[in-house]
Amino acid sequence: MWKPISIFIFLLLCHRISPVRSDASNHRYQPGEPVPLYANKIGPFHNPSETYRYFDLPFCIPGSILQFDHIKEKKEALGEVLNGDRLVSGPYSLDFLVDKESDLLCKKKLTKEEVSQFRKAVEKDYYFQMYYDDLPIWGLIGRVDREGRAEKDYRYYLYEHVHFDIQYNKDRVIDITARMDLHSVLDLTEDKEVDAEFTYSVKWNETDIPFEKRMDKYAQNSSLPHHLEIHWFSIVNSCVTVLLLTGFLATILMRILKNDFIKYTHDEESADDQDETGWKYIRGDVFRFPKYKSLFAAALGCGTQLFTLAVFIFLLGLVGVFYPYNRGALFTALLLMYALTSGIAGYTSTSFYRQLEGSNWVRNLLLTGSLFGGPLFLTFCFLNSTAIAYSATAALPFGTIIVIILIWTLVTSPLLVLGGIAGKNSGTEFQAPCRTTKYPREIPELPWYRYTIPQMAMAGFLPFSAIYIELYYIFASVWGHKIYTIYSILFIVFIILLIVTAFVTVALTYFQLAAEDHNWWWRSFLCGGSTGIFIYSYCLYYYHARSDMSGFMQTSFFFGYMACICYGFFLMLGAVGFRAALVFVRHIYRSIKCE
Incomplete structure (x- = not known):
């Protein structure tokens, strides 16, 4: 029954994120034919994140792009809306193979208010983005000449002329630059009315680049030789970390375990349990179910879901x-x-909850659905309200919110x-090699570095160091204008992150059990997920040292959504760490005779 539905949803997904979309069905044009341009x-x-509609600034609006006194808007897919795209018909007429020396867009008298509006935009380095036959175009709207150190010595200029260089191959558009x-x-320094004359020119040049490779140039920046060297250095650094950690486990941990097995076997043969110490001593408590088992199972379920999603x-x-x-493929x-x-x-949460002998599975299911979705929803409500207050394109329209609610109601909740x-x-x-005693043993007094927070700090540092170099490129792509396309390298780094997280959690779990501390369930989850806290700490460094982001809206979007992403990493890596620790603990206690 579910197989046809799954196939249908997969085909729908592939359709919504199809490679190229345009009003022209096949992207082929005849000389003089209009080519779709969207601002x-x-x-x-x-x-x-702080973007606005193109015509929120008082640019020229030619009558040809008006329909019923409104700007003609392009119908957008769900992912485009989530991405903040708001496409409308562009102001320029760039017909196929039609050169223009200097065509007048419009003449306009800018009022004092419009001059002030443009000046503020120039001061903040506003840029525009358009799409021409689905090819992106960028350009700054003006510049600031700093003739002195004082702000009163600054002069603000608005660009009045744009030149478009367009390349074509036979009847198809290959490339465009502005x-x-x-x-x-146009000098905007003073608050006074000025006459503006906006013009543009077009030059067509033939190229032999095939249509299928016209998007390759946008991916070349991330695959340049010096960038690839840095990416490979990141992988080598991560691999060295894995090898060192594996060597540590092989030479230290496994040797200790071997000695433990020999010692415990000798103790069993001599039937002398009086001087028993170490992890075997707590065999009757190690599989005692953790506190807040409904919350634990819900966290494990959410982490497993996010791992599958990744x-x-x-x-x-x-x-x-x-x-x-x-546009919008990733968000879709x-x-x-x-x-x-x-x-x-x-399934993961409820099945594990029942293994922990939980009875209120409905409450557990509600907790699972809200553990990650709840904070994400609250964050979205706050940030969307902020975007509405700023009149930014990041504010989702009411119709899009309804669609998301319907997806949650008709798909997420039923599944x-x-x-x-x-x-x-x-x-x-629950498969436990040892029987659990009725009353728990008292945990001995432990030094401060064996407490939860110091252990989390040690557990999160190594996995974070394995991905540290790659993080900059990911941040520069998500919160900047760089492009990340080397998903193969990123996938390798992700695998290394999982391996390091699992190994570190296993090692710390062993040392915790060797110290006769049997509360390892939550500790292994928290230590595994602690890398998410390190990533969020990196957000603070990136914001202040590696970016020029400013303003309440951008700051709230950056730290708000990064908090949700890092929380998701915490749950995902916490689930990985606990699963690895559980396999390890079961293995070592199966290797000894438990009565």
């Missing part, structure tokens, strides 16, 4: 779905994949419930 958004160059004329400017996203990236400027995939994987969270019912009826029992 997307404007905003401060250093604040990627260059602002540095000599054709794997699917990587697979889509490896097959080339997220090519540069495929994240939304749909999160909805479709909710059943995994329900979560179905997964929970399947988990409740799975009937599996």
Whole structure:
């Protein structure tokens, strides 16, 4: 029954994130034929989330792009809206193979208010983005000449002329660039009415680049030789970390375990348990179920779902779905994949909760659905309200919010419930090699570095160091204007992150048990997920030292959504760490005779 539905949803996903979209169905044009041009958004160059509609600034609006006294808007897919794209018909007429020396766009008298509005935009380094036959175009709207150190010595200029260089191959558009004329400017320094004359020119040049490779140039920046050297250095650094950690486990931990097995076997043969110490001593408590087991199972379920989501996203990236400027493809995939994987969270959480002898599985299921989705929803409400107050394109329209609610109501929630019912009826029992005693042993006094927070700090440092170099490129792509396309390298780094997290958690779990501390359940989850806290700490460093972001809206968007992302990493890596620790603990206690 579910197989046809899954196939349909997958085909729908592939359709919504199809490689190229345009009003022209096949991207072929005849000489003189109009080529679709859409103005997307404007905003401060250093604040990627703070973008506005193109015509929020008083640019010229030619009558040809008006329809019923309104600007003609392009119908957008869900992912484009989530990405903040608001495409409307562009002001320029760039017909196929039609050169223009200097065509007049419009003449306009700017009022004092409009001059002030443009000046503030120039001061904040506003840029514009357009799409011409689905090819992105950028350009700054003006410049600031700093004739002295004092702000009163600054002069603000608005560019009046734009030159378009367009390359074509036979009947198809291959490339387009926009260059602002540095000599054709309008002085906006003083608050007074000025006459503006906006013009543009077009030059067509033939090229032999095939249409199928026209997007390759946008991916070349991330694959330049010196960038590849840094990426490979990141992988080598991560691999060295893994090898060192593996060597540590092989030479130290395994030797200690071997000695432990020999010692415990000798003790069993001599039947002398009086001087028993170490991890065997707490065999009757090590599988005692943790406190707040409903919350623990919910965290494990959410972490498993996010891990599955990450794997699917990587697979889509490896097959080339997220090519540069495929507008909204990543957001569409994240939304749909999160909805479709909710059943995994329900099944994992409820089945594990029943293994822990929990009875209120309905409450556990509600907790699972809200543990990650709740903070994400609250963060979205706050940030969307902020975007509405700023009149920014990041504010989702009411119709899009309704669509998201419908997806949550008709897909996410039913799959979560179905997964929970399947988990409740799975009937599996918790596999424990040792019987748990009725009363727990008292944990001996431990030094400060064996407490939870110091252990989390040690556990999170090594995995974070393995991904530290790659983090900058990811941040520069998500919160900047750089492009990240090397998903194969990123996937390798992700695998290394999982391995290091698992190894570190196993090592710390052993030392915790050797100190006769049997409360390892929550500790292993917290230590595994502590890398998420390190990543959020890196956010503070990146914001202040590696970026020029400013303003309340951009700051709130950056730290708000990064908090959700790092929280997701915490749950995902926490689940990985606990699973690795559970396999390890079961293995060592199966290797001895437990009565």
